[in-house]
Amino acid sequence: MDKINTIHEINALIDAGEITYEDVAMKYLDRIEDVEGKVDSFLKIMKEEALEQAKAADAATDEKPHSELFGIPYGLKDNICSEGVETTCASKILKGFIPPYDATVSSKLKAAGAIVLGKTNMDEFAMGSSNENSSVKSTKNPWDLSRVPGGSSGGSAACVAADEVVFSLGSDTGGSIRQPASFCGVVGMKPTYGLVSRYGLVAFASSLDQIGPITKDVTDCAIVLNHIAGHDEKDSTSVRKEKEDYTSYLDTNIKGLKIGIAKEYFAEGLNPDVEKSLQEAIEVYKSLGAEIVEVDLPNSKYALSAYYIISSAEASSNLARYDGIRYGYRAEEYDDLMDLYKKTRSQGFGDEVKRRIMLGTYALSSGYYDAYYKKALQVRTLIKRDFDEAFKNCDVLLSPTCPTTAFKLGEKSDDPLEMYLSDIYTVPVNIAGIPAISVPCGFDSNGLPIGMQLTGEAFGEKHILKAAYAYEQATDHHRKKAKL
């Protein structure tokens, strides 16, 4: 059963008649039984429903050719709606919320026959980099249970790293797929803004949010992306473009591929082990025939500042909907309507969410709008221009995903700004709306995974998938498993 690992490997075993879909579902449910008490990836596990679906999948096997995701168990981040299944964003304010509809990605995966094993833990409303902002519990890093899995899609990354599911979906507003993928030693991709429908994704910062896959290898990433990408009339920011087969770009021949290195991404604060791994990765690329070029991203150092203004401003507006009237938590005692709003929101939101609502409200308030919000949007233009310039000289940019490996639980939870710095290399990508992937590229002296980020131009998923695949085939970091 050890061969049951990736989507493509499972499909090969099913095709050969060696295993059934029920075997696959059972293997993962047993694994959840064994390790979930240590890792805490899930807010909800759907054992009965999953087994039933797996049995139905076995019964249906001979009828028609199935998609590659048919019968494949996966984890769904708890800010993505799934009809009839509680979706809380790990917040008290949404406790008990049952979505009356499916997110577009949920219905697409349902149509493909994939099986949801559970809803994964996250930082409340996707605000955080450690999963410690979940109102329910903290997910642990499968590689070291005293450390964080990263965030905000920490549950989605941990459940893949712990082999509790085959793949998962996360969402990425400033690094929330890539940073936990890096900390947990798995593959995570934030697609180009507009490639994947956000319909049914609980909004955090609408101009930055994007759903993407977390997988065990690059091939699986391309397979899942094939199923979730595409225009959706229910999301007016999703883009109409020709359908691509992302698996067709998985090619080990990268001779002549131009890989850009920006010195701004190898700056002060970068952990020496991370830097060493990245230098080794650059050597791997050289040996594969890629051309390394230097590029400049002079404004990237301002990305984090711009990000926290833009994302908090959008969040303060998006989260105004939680008022205790139409859904979610309502305070038990209140004097009048205004008091109901205030008590409901104050009791329902956690500290980090309130902090960001306050910051965003301040940045949008009269007298401060120009100094903060408008300024941040102008800086966004400059950051985007930097990337446009860089991609005139290279196909992909190579950088660390994070300046460090996974930190200890509690290490940064008292200092919001210190926590924000964990996203310093991932936020520029969201600011510019471009795609990036994090792939495992080694381990630090404590045996913790290190992630390499490959960034492409808008809708340049093919370049980053190709570069990531070639690297993965030349190395074996992605095959190492956390011992639990």
Added chain:
Amino acid sequence: MKLTKEDVIYVADLARLEIDENEVDKYVEQLGKILEYEDQLNQIDTTDVLPTAHVLPVKNVLREDVPVPSLDREKALMNAPSQDKGCFKVPKVIE
């Protein structure tokens, strides 16, 4: 720009959040520290730079004006903390 206690109380009211007396100081300190970091934005010359609110060149997205079914009433109300006669129930708004 230094964040004051009055700013915090004013912003909390705009955001419909209730903040305890002893929480005000915590917000002054934490938000103050974040805003201090944000002040580096002022180092950048953005004269004549247009703001980017949205990365895609998407303009108004329109569709044919054809009526389609929306969420039915029962489903729309299923998560309401309080409801009555097919409506959301709220405290008295108009005296």
